[in-house]
Amino acid sequence: MFKFNNINLDIWTETYGIGFYLSYLSRWPDLCCVQEAPNGRMMGYVIGKAEGSNTEWHGHVTAITVAPEYRRLSLARKMMTLLEMVSDETYKGFFVDLYVRCANTVAINMYEGLGYSVYRRVREYYGNLGIGKGGRDEEDAFDMRKPLSRDPHQRSIRMNGRDMLVRAQDVS
Amino acid sequence: MSTALDRQIRPIYDALDTGSNKSAIVACNKLLKKHPKNELIKALKALALVRSQKVEESLILCDEVLDLKPTNDAVLTAMMHVLRGLGRHKDMVTMFEEAYKQQPSNEELGAQTFFANVRAAQWKSAQQIATRMHKQFQEDRYLYWSVMSAVLQANDVSTPIAMRMLLYKLAHRLLTSSPTPSYLNADRFHLHIFILRELELFDEARKLLDSDVGKTICATNLSCDELRRDIWQRCGMIKEEGERAQMRIVEDQNRNWLEFLSVLNATFCYLDPSQNDSSSTLSEGAKVHCAEHITRTQELFTRLALEDGSKDRSSMLGLLELEGRARKYGLSTSPARLVTLMEHYFEEIGDKACCFEDLKPYLDLEGNECLKWTSFLEATPASFNSPNELRRLINSHKLLRHGLSQSELTVEAESARALLYTKYFMDGLQLGVALPSSELQPADDFALLAGNAWVSLWNSTSDESYLHKAVALLEFALTRSPQSFQARMILIRIYRLLGAPSMALEHYRIMQIKQIQHDTLSHLILSRASTFSLAATGDLTLATECLESTQIYLSNSQETGDFIVRAFTSEKYSQIPEFIEFEDRLDNSLQRDIVKMEHLRMRLAHEPITSDIIDMELIELKFIFDRSHHDNRDFDIITNYQPQGSSSINDQTHLFGKAEGRGWLGAFLKLYIRAFQHGSDLDDTVEEKLLIGDRPKQSADLEKKPLRERLLQRQDEEIAELTADEVPLVDYATALANWLEPYHDYTRPPPSVVLAEAARQTELKTGHPLKGVDLQSLNGIANGNGRKDEDPPVVTEPPELVLKYFEQLKSRLLELRNNPSPVRALHLATLAQEALLLFTVETLRFRSSSVVKINKLGGLVTSFKSIRADAIVVLQEMSTELIKMADVSSTMDSRNMFTDSCNSLTTLGIDQDFLVGVAKKVTEARKKVLEGVGKGLTRVTSL
Numbered sequence A: 001m002f003k004f005n006n007i008n009l010d011i012w013t014e015t016y017g018i019g020f021y022l023s024y025l026s027r028w029p030d031l032c033c034v035q036e037a038p039n040g041r042m043m044g045y046v047i048g049k050a051e052g053s054n055t056e057w058h059g060h061v062t063a064i065t066v067a068p069e070y071r072r073l074s075l076a077r078k079m080m081t082l083l084e085m086v087s088d089e090t091y092k093g094f095f096v097d098l099y100v101r102c103a104n105t106v107a108i109n110m111y112e113g114l115g116y117s118v119y120r121r122v123r124e125y126y127g128n129l130g131i132g133k134g135g136r137d138e139e140d141a142f143d144m145r146k147p148l149s150r151d152p153h154q155r156s157i158r159m160n161g162r163d164m165l166v167r168a169q170d171v172s
Numbered sequence B: 001m002s003t004a005l006d007r008q009i010r011p012i013y014d015a016l017d018t019g020s021n022k023s024a025i026v027a028c029n030k031l032l033k034k035h036p037k038n039e040l041i042k043a044l045k046a047l048a049l050v051r052s053q054k055v056e057e058s059l060i061l062c063d064e065v066l067d068l069k070p071t072n073d074a075v076l077t078a079m080m081h082v083l084r085g086l087g088r089h090k091d092m093v094t095m096f097e098e099a100y101k102q103q104p105s106n107e108e109l110g111a112q113t114f115f116a117n118v119r120a121a122q123w124k125s126a127q128q129i130a131t132r133m134h135k136q137f138q139e140d141r142y143l144y145w146s147v148m149s150a151v152l153q154a155n156d157v158s159t160p161i162a163m164r165m166l167l168y169k170l171a172h173r174l175l176t177s178s179p180t181p182s183y184l185n186a187d188r189f190h191l192h193i194f195i196l197r198e199l200e201l202f203d204e205a206r207k208l209l210d211s212d213v214g215k216t217i218c219a220t221n222l223s224c225d226e227l228r229r230d231i232w233q234r235c236g237m238i239k240e241e242g243e244r245a246q247m248r249i250v251e252d253q254n255r256n257w258l259e260f261l262s263v264l265n266a267t268f269c270y271l272d273p274s275q276n277d278s279s280s281t282l283s284e285g286a287k288v289h290c291a292e293h294i295t296r297t298q299e300l301f302t303r304l305a306l307e308d309g310s311k312d313r314s315s316m317l318g319l320l321e322l323e324g325r326a327r328k329y330g331l332s333t334s335p336a337r338l339v340t341l342m343e344h345y346f347e348e349i350g351d352k353a354c355c356f357e358d359l360k361p362y363l364d365l366e367g368n369e370c371l372k373w374t375s376f377l378e379a380t381p382a383s384f385n386s387p388n389e390l391r392r393l394i395n396s397h398k399l400l401r402h403g404l405s406q407s408e409l410t411v412e413a414e415s416a417r418a419l420l421y422t423k424y425f426m427d428g429l430q431l432g433v434a435l436p437s438s439e440l441q442p443a444d445d446f447a448l449l450a451g452n453a454w455v456s457l458w459n460s461t462s463d464e465s466y467l468h469k470a471v472a473l474l475e476f477a478l479t480r481s482p483q484s485f486q487a488r489m490i491l492i493r494i495y496r497l498l499g500a501p502s503m504a505l506e507h508y509r510i511m512q513i514k515q516i517q518h519d520t521l522s523h524l525i526l527s528r529a530s531t532f533s534l535a536a537t538g539d540l541t542l543a544t545e546c547l548e549s550t551q552i553y554l555s556n557s558q559e560t561g562d563f564i565v566r567a568f569t570s571e572k573y574s575q576i577p578e579f580i581e582f583e584d585r586l587d588n589s590l591q592r593d594i595v596k597m598e599h600l601r602m603r604l605a606h607e608p609i610t611s612d613i614i615d616m617e618l619i620e621l622k623f624i625f626d627r628s629h630h631d632n633r634d635f636d637i638i639t640n641y642q643p644q645g646s647s648s649i650n651d652q653t654h655l656f657g658k659a660e661g662r663g664w665l666g667a668f669l670k671l672y673i674r675a676f677q678h679g680s681d682l683d684d685t686v687e688e689k690l691l692i693g694d695r696p697k698q699s700a701d702l703e704k705k706p707l708r709e710r711l712l713q714r715q716d717e718e719i720a721e722l723t724a725d726e727v728p729l730v731d732y733a734t735a736l737a738n739w740l741e742p743y744h745d746y747t748r749p750p751p752s753v754v755l756a757e758a759a760r761q762t763e764l765k766t767g768h769p770l771k772g773v774d775l776q777s778l779n780g781i782a783n784g785n786g787r788k789d790e791d792p793p794v795v796t797e798p799p800e801l802v803l804k805y806f807e808q809l810k811s812r813l814l815e816l817r818n819n820p821s822p823v824r825a826l827h828l829a830t831l832a833q834e835a836l837l838l839f840t841v842e843t844l845r846f847r848s849s850s851v852v853k854i855n856k857l858g859g860l861v862t863s864f865k866s867i868r869a870d871a872i873v874v875l876q877e878m879s880t881e882l883i884k885m886a887d888v889s890s891t892m893d894s895r896n897m898f899t900d901s902c903n904s905l906t907t908l909g910i911d912q913d914f915l916v917g918v919a920k921k922v923t924e925a926r927k928k929v930l931e932g933v934g935k936g937l938t939r940v941t942s943l
């Protein structure tokens, strides 16, 4: 946390209170990972958790981010792979999911490229960003999912997720 | 408890939950009338009182409840919060211990007692309780709690080195007694291996790691794998580790840089003296082996690099590192290879932003190599057809700039470069016109390069117009790329250098610094911030900024302990030492106390100086003085593009050219502690009695010298971090303190009198006597007033340093009159103000005419009067001078001067109106601070 400024001074990356990071680390340390450059600088990190009951048991990507100077090096791709692997093998989850602002097209395209698809759209999931007039896209989030080996029939995803609207109160 | 009472108590909880402490207190009082003995209501009232800052009253109730040795769960929980609020972790331990003793079969109480010890960092008793719990409840995890506690005790600063191994042995013994193997759980396994490593029981560790379960755990758990790597290395299995890493790279397509490092370390292990029998001279044989291995590794990496192409840079970086190390040992087989590899790297990765940072370690080239590399880079075409081309061009210029020698840094050459960077920046903007404002512009780095060049020009010529250019361009860049925090940080630094602090603050606020970033980044705006503080005029902007930045330390002390406890509950042992280190680094943060010092300096200019303030600050400063600080400030965040032989942009843009650190803090702490000691009636014995809460832990190493001695020492490190104007302030304060110390020591009332007075005050306020102070026995002494038998010290003349100080300040200010930037003048003025305030602190005691009369110190007071009068005259003159400067700082002329500096930018396409706008803002910001500080000086003289 003392060294993540080059990553966190970013508009899509939230800086949370101490409790946020420590609570993830105190429960799912193996779903949290930091990548360092050979010179010791932090390049990016991913924070995740495992949650849900029965067939909803899954890995969740809470935050993933890469410092501007280390983007487009497949770092995000690798961190997602690691998190999927641990969710699959250690936690035996059915799928991995994540929330992303509907306005964050770079990230959404990337997730789609990595095999994720939109499961539903969550209204007013985020607080206001205060940049320009992006309207609803700024506060709404897509819930995106990718099935793991325990879900061979891909029951955890669906085709028309972008049109499934739910309210923020209704999701965990 | 009756359900009726239960129902009546519920609203109290609700009130507490919603922060309505007042109504909670009212409700408690009402219920207490009916149930005057109820522990829970008392505990809840105590909680409501702490939360409304009524510490004294809360203390009384708190002690009452503690005396009853509660065992009820609700009471204990409420009390836990009360004691935490009062910082009395040790008492919390006692409370739970007492309860557990009364109900030894209550498992929950056992756990709470354990956690209380964890929160108080009392590892030894934590370990004993966990052991006891394990015996009684037969749960494996209690055994691991006890093991972990032993490890933590071993690591604790207060544990003597000699004890550490014994504790690890204890931990090991406990572990081996476990009925279940540690590998059932990755974190237990981690703890086990960790202990074996500390005890250097490598064979045992390897047996565990080599087992099938061990391998499986390491494959999915990065922290276990890290331990494994370290153990292999320590027991000399560098070659084996290299082979294992090679397999993971080749077969699993793993591209973790740590694996590449393992291969590299194995390649050069023959040359490691610890791996060699003959320690000093390297045998020829070793060199031959190493050379062979280098060839093999080179073949491997070359093949992988070919396969990966630009998809992954690890193999290419591996080749570079391999060649770099081979050169260091004189084992490179081809002098041209390094540059060839660098060129290749640039060709493959040159269009990625990381290329420059990646190549940095290898840029120390000489002679022909340097020429070859430079001409290679210079051949990069200046074309702007795609973001990739632009990034390549940017990288070539970063790399070229890095390699510039001192002789290439003439004013002409640097100016030309700055303009070239600016031109490229403007040209490159076209590639980002379609980007949303949330994205960074690909051309940004050219603006940063230009900023660096202009700062370096200012640094070598002191010509402010270069800073104007930098400001204009970076402000312009931000209109196109509002998210560029790099541009903002340079601007913040430059605005402070220019004496336009409100502009700096504006940019700082836009960066939305929050949470932990307050610790690492608030230095940007708060370093020596009292120079710009208008607190004397009642404007508390910067003082508030100080307070806000310290919130993070409160939440650290309130929250982090909870997570340490939680990590125990969820058995994530691998995280616990890191959490503890984190807590410690924040708790003892250097920035925290630097900001504390700045805030104090602002506070004294704003609030009337009273003995209450002096007492409170004294206690806090003494705590701080005993801390060993961690420097968590992030200075690397400002990316440096200055040539390798020059100082970094961070160093070049420190206010007054001096970065403050432990030395600066030490000097100011000593200065203020001494002044406050003189102004205060509290000596150590009194403080001990009046202090609420625990004292900070002391480290076991080196017995410290007494405080007094340490306060009088002055270290080189301290002087080195002070500015040319701060040194005289420290000298003045020291001389003043030395002069007045004997009179303070003689006239200060004896501890018994002070305590009696404190007790009387508490009783007046709360209706209860002060705990631990026996008034009866004190009364006798107090009345018999403890006057000393010796005569008062003879009144002496004030020291020269004190007499001359203010005069000298005035002449310094006149010297600075024609400086373009007002910062030096502001520095002098605020220091003068501080000197006067210190004088007030040092002479407060003698404002009482009876003290002066009884002790025959009339002569002293006469000196005070004349020193003070002289000081006031000087401060008023300074004030007039600053206000004069303010008047000329924001005129048409000054604005034109700014825009004239930026003429060259208009030709490159930056709008004249935009420049005028920036000029206006800068000059107005200057005017505001000069005027404010000027007026503040007058106000301080009238206090």
Ligand SMILES: CC(C)(COP(=O)(O)OP(=O)(O)OC[C@H]1O[C@@H](n2cnc3c(N)ncnc32)[C@H](O)[C@@H]1OP(=O)(O)O)[C@@H](O)C(=O)NCCC(=O)NCCS
Pocket (backbone or CB within 6 Å): A010, A012, A013, A063, A064, A065, A066, A067, A070, A071, A072, A073, A074, A075, A076, A077, A078, A098, A099, A100, A101, A104, A106, A107, A109, A110, A111, A113
């Ligand atoms: C989104 C983000 C994490 C991507 O990180 P990254 O390490 O650059 O991504 P990768 O290099 O692994 O990219 C994987 C793929 O995603 C796509 N992609 C990523 N960034 C892209 C961009 N700016 N434009 C187009 N495609 C992009 C590409 O298809 C890429 O594969 P390729 O490089 O082989 O073509 C990074 O941009 C970031 O940190 N953004 C800010 C924080 C954020 O938005 N987090 C997501 C919140 S839920």
